[in-house]
Amino acid sequence: MESPSNKILxxxxxxxxxxxxxxxxxxxxxxxxxxxxxxxxxxxxxNEPEFMLQFRLKAYRHWLTMSQPHWAHLNIEPIKxxxxxxxxxxxxxxxxxxxxxxDPELLATFNKLGISLDEQKKLAGVAGVxxxxxxxxxxVKTTFSxxxxxxxxxxxxxxxxxxxxxxxxxxxxGSVVPYTDNYFAALNSAVFSDGSFCFIPKGVRCPMExxxxxxxxxxxxxxxxxxxxxxxxxxxxxxxxxxxAPQRDENQLHAAIVEIVAMKDAEVKxxxxxxxxxxxxxxxxxIYNFVTKxxxxxxxxSKISWTQVETGSSITWKYPSCILLGDHSVGExxxxxxxxxxxxxxxxxxMMHLGKNTRSTIISKGISAGKSxxxxxxxxxxxxxxxxxxxYSQCDSLLLGAKxxxxxxxxxxxxxxxxxxxxxxxxxxxxxxxxxxxxxxxISAESAIGLIVNGYAKEVLKQLPMEFAVEAQKxxxxxxxxxxx
Amino acid sequence: xxxxxxxxxxxxxxxxxxxxxxxEVNKGEVHAIMGPNGTxxxxxxxxxxxREVFDVTAGEIRYNGKDLQKLSIEDRAREGIFLGxxxxxxxxxxxxxxxxxxxVNEIRKFKGLDPLPGGEFLRLMEEKKRLVEITSNxxxxxxxxxxxxxxxxxxxxxxxxxxxxMLAILDExxxxxxxxxxxIVANGVxxxxxxxxxxxxxxHYQRLLDYIIPDFVHVLFEGxxxxxxxxxxxxxLEEKGYDWIKKEQG
Numbered sequence: 208m209e210s211p212s213n214k215i216l217x218x219x220x221x222x223x224x225x226x227x228x229x230x231x232x233x234x235x236x237x238x239x240x241x242x243x244x245x246x247x248x249x250x251x252x253x254n255e256p257e258f259m260l261q262f263r264l265k266a267y268r269h270w271l272t273m274s275q276p277h278w279a280h281l282n283i284e285p286i287k288x289x290x291x292x293x294x295x296x297x298x299x300x301x302x303x304x305x306x307x308x309x310d311p312e313l314l315a316t317f318n319k320l321g322i323s324l325d326e327q328k329k330l331a332g333v334a335g336v337x338x339x340x341x342x343x344x345x346x347v348k349t350t351f352s353x354x355x356x357x358x359x360x361x362x363x364x365x366x367x368x369x370x371x372x373x374x375x376x377x378x379x380x381g382s383v384v385p386y387t388d389n390y391f392a393a394l395n396s397a398v399f400s401d402g403s404f405c406f407i408p409k410g411v412r413c414p415m416e417x418x419x420x421x422x423x424x425x426x427x428x429x430x431x432x433x434x435x436x437x438x439x440x441x442x443x444x445x446x447x448x449x450x451x452a453p454q455r456d457e458n459q460l461h462a463a464i465v466e467i468v469a470m471k472d473a474e475v476k477x478x479x480x481x482x483x484x485x486x487x488x489x490x491x492x493x494i495y496n497f498v499t500k501x502x503x504x505x506x507x508x509s510k511i512s513w514t515q516v517e518t519g520s521s522i523t524w525k526y527p528s529c530i531l532l533g534d535h536s537v538g539e540x541x542x543x544x545x546x547x548x549x550x551x552x553x554x555x556x557x558m559m560h561l562g563k564n565t566r567s568t569i570i571s572k573g574i575s576a577g578k579s580x581x582x583x584x585x586x587x588x589x590x591x592x593x594x595x596x597x598x599y600s601q602c603d604s605l606l607l608g609a610k611x612x613x614x615x616x617x618x619x620x621x622x623x624x625x626x627x628x629x630x631x632x633x634x635x636x637x638x639x640x641x642x643x644x645x646x647x648x649x650i651s652a653e654s655a656i657g658l659i660v661n662g663y664a665k666e667v668l669k670q671l672p673m674e675f676a677v678e679a680q681k682x683x684x685x686x687x688x689x690x691x692x
Numbered sequence: 693x694x695x696x697x698x699x700x701x702x703x704x705x706x707x708x709x710x711x712x713x714x715x716e717v718n719k720g721e722v723h724a725i726m727g728p729n730g731t732x733x734x735x736x737x738x739x740x741x742x743r744e745v746f747d748v749t750a751g752e753i754r755y756n757g758k759d760l761q762k763l764s765i766e767d768r769a770r771e772g773i774f775l776g777x778x779x780x781x782x783x784x785x786x787x788x789x790x791x792x793x794x795x796v797n798e799i800r801k802f803k804g805l806d807p808l809p810g811g812e813f814l815r816l817m818e819e820k821k822r823l824v825e826i827t828s829n830x831x832x833x834x835x836x837x838x839x840x841x842x843x844x845x846x847x848x849x850x851x852x853x854x855x856x857x858m859l860a861i862l863d864e865x866x867x868x869x870x871x872x873x874x875x876i877v878a879n880g881v882x883x884x885x886x887x888x889x890x891x892x893x894x895x896h897y898q899r900l901l902d903y904i905i906p907d908f909v910h911v912l913f914e915g916x917x918x919x920x921x922x923x924x925x926x927x928x929l930e931e932k933g934y935d936w937i938k939k940e941q942g
Contacts, residue, residue: 639745644781646765647741647774648795648851649802658794662785662834 237294243267246397249294253366253400256373266386266396273390279524279553280582280614284458286495291429291460293398355413360444361406362417365433368404375406379437383466383501383530391462391497391524395431399464402432407442407473416672418447429460436466438473440506445476447675458486458521462497471506471533476514478671479527480679483519488577490549493521500527504536504562512539513556514670516679521550526584528557531565531593538567541667545660545683546579546611555585555616560593560626569600572664574683575611582614587628589621596626604634605663607656657683693754694719694859694890695740700751702739709735711915712751717859720887724901724926725894727912728934733894734778736912737863741775742768755859770802772858776848776865783835788847789817791835792854799855820853824880842873849880860884861892866900878903898930913937 237248246267250260275286355362361372368376386396403419419434438444448465461483467475477500486493496519502511513527529538540556558567567587575581587598604613619628637659645655661668661680668676668683695717702710709732717723727733739746740753742765753760760768783791796816797807808816817831826846836844845865852860862881866874881891881904893904901909901923909925910917913934918941919925929936 638781640781641783643741643743643765644777644783645791645795647769647777648791648855649766649769649799650795651766651798654794654798658786658791659783662783665785 235296236292239292240289241291241293241398245293249398249400252294252296253369255369258373258377259369262381262386263397266393267398269387270390270393270397273393275390279584280580280616281522281524281551281553283495283522286458286460293429293431294400296400355415358411358414359408360411360413361404363404365399365402365404365435368435372404372406375437376404376435379435379466379468380433381466383468383503384464384499389499392464392499395433395462395464395499398429399431399433402434402463404434405436405444405446407436407438407444409439410441411439412442413444416445416447418449420449429462431461432463434463434465436475436477436502437468438470438475438509440470441472442470443474445672446478447672448477448479449482449675449678458493458495459484460495460497461520463499465498465500465527467502467511469502469504469506469509469511469536472508473506474510474512475502476512476672477502477527478675479513479515479517480671480675480682481515481517481519481523482682484521485519485550486521486548488548490521490578493550494519496520496523496525498525500525501530501557502528502538503530504533504538504565506536507533507562508535509533510537510539512537512541512670514539514541514667515543515554516664516667516671516682517542517544517552517554518682520552523550523552523554525554526556528559529567530559530561531567531596532561533565534562535564535566536562537565539670540567540569540571540585541670542571543574543664543667543679543683544572544581544583545574546576546581548577548579550577550579552580553582553584555583557586558588558598560587560589560596560598563592563594563596565593565596567596567598569598569602570666571600571602572667573602573604573613574607574660574663575604575613576607578610580612580614582616584616584618586618587620587630588618589623589626589628591622594623594625596623598626598628600628600630602630602632603663604632605660606634606636693717694756695892696754697740698752698754700736700739700753701749702735702746703749704735704746708749709746709915710739713912713915713917715910715917717890717892719858719890721908722885722891722893722904722906724904724906724909724923725892725912725917726896726898726909726926726929728938729896731912732915733912734863737775737861737892737894740768740861741765741773766798767802769855770799774852774855774857774860776845776852776860776862778864778867780836780839780844780848782837782839784837786835788831788833788835788850792817792831792851795851796854816854820850823853823883824850825876826850841868842870845869845873845877846880849877853880853884856884856889858889859892860889861894863894864896865893866895866897874900875903898926901926911937913941 237245246263250263352362384392386393405417407413436446469475483494483496504511511529517523527540531538538558544552544554546552556569569585571583573581573583583602589596600617602615606613613634615632617630621628641659642652642655646652660683664683668679671679693716697713697715700710700713713736725733735746748761793813800807824846865877906923909921909923911919
């Protein structure tokens with residue numbers, strides 16, 4: 208028997224995706240499919256130094272020896288790599304030196320997404336947000352680079368970094384996620400097109416939030432971006448990443464790599480609001496999101512904190528992780544993952560404790576609605592030498608409706624006797640009582656669900672920078688609402 | 693007339709609970725509904741509020757001239773019906789401030805008004821908190837989470853003060869309260885009484901009616917109102933017990 212609350216849930220969880228527009232921009236494509244020629248084409252297009260081409264080719268050759276992993280709790284249609292375009296770039300007419308020269312269509316796109324680059328620029332000098340925007344494969348415009356360079360901070364597209372700071376790229380690229388790491392990391396290393404590069408020199412506290420906005424626009428195109436963040440001794444940076452894509456009937460592949468290096472006493476806070484197109488109500492289309500994110504706390508007392516709000520993609524495969532190498536280093540993972548309709552998410556983290564007195568915290572909040580499946584997969588590993596280490600994990604699942612699934616796979620391995628690992632898990636449902644209570648106060652069922660879900664996710668949302676928290680709160684409600692769009 | 697219930701029948705999962713309730717409430721009145729456990733008092737409150745697990749099988753409820761059966765739960769609330777819950781629900785992570793702000797603004801939207809600016813909303817909260825004598829930190833906490841029984845009921849009265857309903861139904865608000873909390877709850881109700889609103893107070897015991905003086909007292913028994921009278925009826929019930937009603941209905 209279907210209860211009235213289930214009916215309400217069914218209605219309000221059939222939301223529409225509001226970022227599903229396509230921008231008409233002249234685009235330059237690589238030939239379809241993947242071969243060594245494709246890899247060479249991309250490297251040549253980007254006018255890369257020889258070491259980059261060699262890195263790509265090694266990665267490509269290694270990828271050929273690998274096969275797609277199937278251990279995740281995901282049902283993935285075979286990916287036809289020869290039908291994908293691996294490089295697409297908005298055609299540039301000339302080098303851009305100011306925002307005024309950016310294609311107005313592009314600017315309109317970012318305005319639609321709610322990030323006005325114009326406004327960002329006006330905010331300069333105040334504690335604003337520096338934005339790097341990546342459309343399809345190419346970084347379009349980085350704001351605030353000049354302001355940041357006064358502090359010695361490098362914040363630019365990955366391509367620019369390859370041209371202007373090849374030594375740094377050479378030193379750190381692949382040092383946290385080697386191209387041999389996994390199937391999608393090898394693929395990314397071979398064909399990655401752009402991304403963001405960020406370097407905070409010794410002792411500098413980055414004066415503003417850094418942000419990258421990723422947008423897939425062209426059809427049949429994969430997006431493979433790469434982000435590298437290096438915080439030298441005593442440096443601090445808070446970095447935000449947002450992503451959207453148009454509504455298309457076919458699945459599009461997104462395979463990214465994020466690497467973070469934190470030296471002694473450094474702190475990096477990385478926040479993501481992932482809202483790739485999730486597919487339609489029947490599970491048609493949507494982004495395949497296979498991402499390798501890893502940070503290394505290299506120096507003593509360093510800290511890396513991942514916060515993610517995952518509402519998009521038809522498939523999410525993502526485990527932002529921390530290698531806690533330095534003594535007293537700290538790793539954190541805060542996650543809210545929402546799945547609706549036919550979405551599938553297999554996400555979590557790995558905390559590798561290698562240094563002494565290292566600490567990690569994992570707070571994961573899964574929300575499943577519709578016919579979706581939401582899995583937490585996490586590994587906490589405390590090595591023999593990581594004496595006196597601590598981990599606290601909390602994995603909660605919230606179910607909306609009767610046809611969705613929530614799963615938790617926590618792996619724990621402790622190889623010394625002085626460390627302490629705690630794991631807590633709960634599963635709950637939005638009750639009819641809660642809905643009735645809210646509605647009796649004049650709150651619509653949709654708003655009530657938004658309110659309850661945001662309350663449930665509060666512990667994670669409060670970790671987000673202000674600019675992002677508001678957006679994330681709205682997004683959580685929208686992902687589960689019916690009529691907003 | 694504010695509320696007019698005619699021959700109301702309602703059931704849950706096929707089991708009939710209300711078996712022909714008749715009740716009329718005018719503006720400015722306070723009605724008390726008493727009766728033994730399991731006679732349908734809470735069901736009556738839930739049906740007026742529109743709870744969907746109950747099926748209305750016959751009869752009608754008119755409110756301000758409107759057929760209530762045609763209105764959703766939230767529209768009934770927006771039209772001025774408030775239910776003080778016997779067992780208020782916990783909503784983890786949602787502060788009372790946020791909860792009330794959402795409620796106040798959705799009701800304003802329904803009435804074609806703009807959202808209340810933040811400052812004005814906070815002033816309104818302060819005013820109402822004083823009215824119902826609650827301390828400021830309660831409203832920063834998550835709705836009912838970890839509240840004592842008394843705090844939960846005070847929170848219900850506070851919400852009622854915030855939303856200024858036309859018709860407030862208090863479902864056993866006195867249950868589980870110590871005498872101080874009972875006084876605060878009753879004072880809150882008395883301060884909110886106006887010539888243009890009405891209260892229906894559901895209670896098991898006469899005790900609450902020492903503090904909230906009703907204009908009418910009704911006895912609900914086996915799904916029907918079997919006896920109505922003035923406030924003296926409550927005293928008579930206290931003295932003779934519900935067995936008296938049971939025998940009479942024999």
